[in-house]
Amino acid sequence: MTNKKETQRKRRRWPWVAGALVLAAIAAPLALGAVARAGGQASVQSGEIVTVTVGDLSARATASGNVEARRDARLSLEVAGTVADVPVSVGDAVKAGDPLVLLDTAALERAVANAKLALEIQEANLSDLVDGATAAELASAQAAVDSARAHLADVQDGANPNDIASARANLASAQAAYQDLLDGPDGESVRQAEASLRNAEAALQQAQAAYDRVAGSPDIAMRREALELQQATNNLESAQAAYELATRGATDEQRKQAQASVEQARSTLQKLLDSPTAAELASAQSQLSQAEANLDTVTRGAGDAKAQVAQAQVEQAKLNLAEAEDSLAKATLRAPYDGVITAVHVQAGERASGLAVEMADTTALELVLGVDEVDIGGLAVGQPAVVTFETWPGVEVSGEIASIAPKATESNSAVVSYEVRVRLGATELPVRLGMTADADLITDAKTGVLVVPSQAITADREAGTYSVNLAGVDAEGKPTFTKTAVTIGLKDGDNTEITSGLKEGDRVLIGAITVAEPERGGFMMPPAPGSFRSGGQ
Secondary structure, three states: OHHHHHHHHHHHHOHHHHHHHHHHHHHOOOEEEOOOOOOOOEOEEEOEEEEOEEEEEEEEEEEEEEEEEOOEEEEEEEEEEEEEEOOOOOOOEEOOOOEEEEEOOHHHHHHHHHHHHHHHHHHHHHHHHHHOOOHHHHHHHHHHHHHHHHHHHHHHHOOOHHHHHHHHHHHHHHHHHHHHHHHOOOHHHHHHHHHHHHHHHHHHHHHHHHHHHOOOOOOHHHOHHHHHHHHHHHHHHHHHHHHHHHHHOOOHHHHHHHHHHHHHHHHHHHHHHHOOOHHHHHHHHHHHHHHHHHHHHHHHOOHHHHHHHHHHHHHHHHHHHHHHHHHHHHOEEEOOOOEEEEEEOOOOOOEEEEEEEEEEOOOOEEEEEEEEHHHHOOOOOOOEEEEEEOOOOOOEEEEEEEEEEEEEOOOOOOOOEEEEEEEEOOOOOOOOOOOEEEEEEEEEEEEEEEEEEHHHOEEEOOOOEEEEEEEEEOOOOOEEEEEEEEEEEEEOOOEEEEEEOOOOOOEEEEOOOOEOOOOOOOOOOOOOOOOOOEOOO
16 A cells, blocks of 8 residues: 555656656657757757747645544543443444543442431531530530549549458458369358358349449449459359369369369459559549640630541541542543544443543544655645545546644655644545545646646756757748746746746747757758647747
């Protein structure tokens, strides 16, 4: 295809070559007799005489390319998901905003609902801070302070002597039970074990009742009732183990449990003897400080700093909601403008992300050309062009240059070219994307200038001069030809502008005539009848 286009470009750029061959074939039967004086010899060559006229010229550059849409789009899904529907196919015409791909939106809708709920919560928190505390909130904060203060006093007073005595008794009981397990059961031991079990059960019930009365206190873990409940529980476990040991004999596991109960009772007693420790005092003081700070905050209100934080949390929740709604909207891929679908890359039921659909605006087509660097200097945006499609070689479509690339096209070829886009004018032809076409780009134009066929001009490449054979007649009415220097201007494929050396109405020869050096005593050879054919008469 590349060789074909290059051949076409060369053929269209130099149409006068073929014209010259045709003209020569037409003029060949008409012999032009050149005259030599004083017995000289004349050479004969076919040719044509034409008249210098005033006309219009336009210079053109020719290039080949393919049709593309001025706007085409490779549309990608901005969120990943399962494709629910693809309502378009290749070749479908769509309008701006039409849905092209729809994803399953169940998860995205849930995200929007959650974001709305989070916003409502943050707005409620901000409202509470701004409106101030209620009477119930003040009462609760004060109660927490009172409880923390009482707990600190209890810790500072140390362990109750009764608690210490009870802990000692528990330790002795655990030790005795452990020793009984080691000694094995007897009748008295069974009776004692059963009595101890009943006492332990009663003690646990009393401890549980005492604990239940204060279970709602915020410092329940540090209160005496909790310790007593723990002790009663341990005692019951010890009593149960002792009874089981007295009735069935102790297993290795029971002996281990009894020993653990002894260690637990000893630890409890030691904790009471050591109370209060520095850690217990620090913990109780910290609880009181926190409760007092909270009461102060509730009493005075949130303050500017907390209100600002709450306001920022509201704004963040709004952003999260907007993002969730945006993701939901992106689950539907829509056409950005009117156009035609050129490719579909997804189908219903599959997990998809990235490129999904391609489309093009076929109402605005352009021919994309690769123009040789020797022609690019004469081109400008807005210049007219004439386009001929390979599909319809006999039909011309008007156009104009829409853009010229500022950088040469990257290519492995030694030929340097630039991308030029030609906007196609209105046409009834069913032009399709990718079609191949040639474009004549009008690089310059002049009107009302002297014009002669380019074949009438002889160029001296070394001297850089141009000349024509100016036709005339001598005193005897015989044809003469004078080599006349001219300067040239604009050229198209067939004709050349003459800027000096000729005037309108002059006649020039297309072709060449040579005369040998005359010999002494020669004579004039008259022209053969009918040997000239004049053009433009």
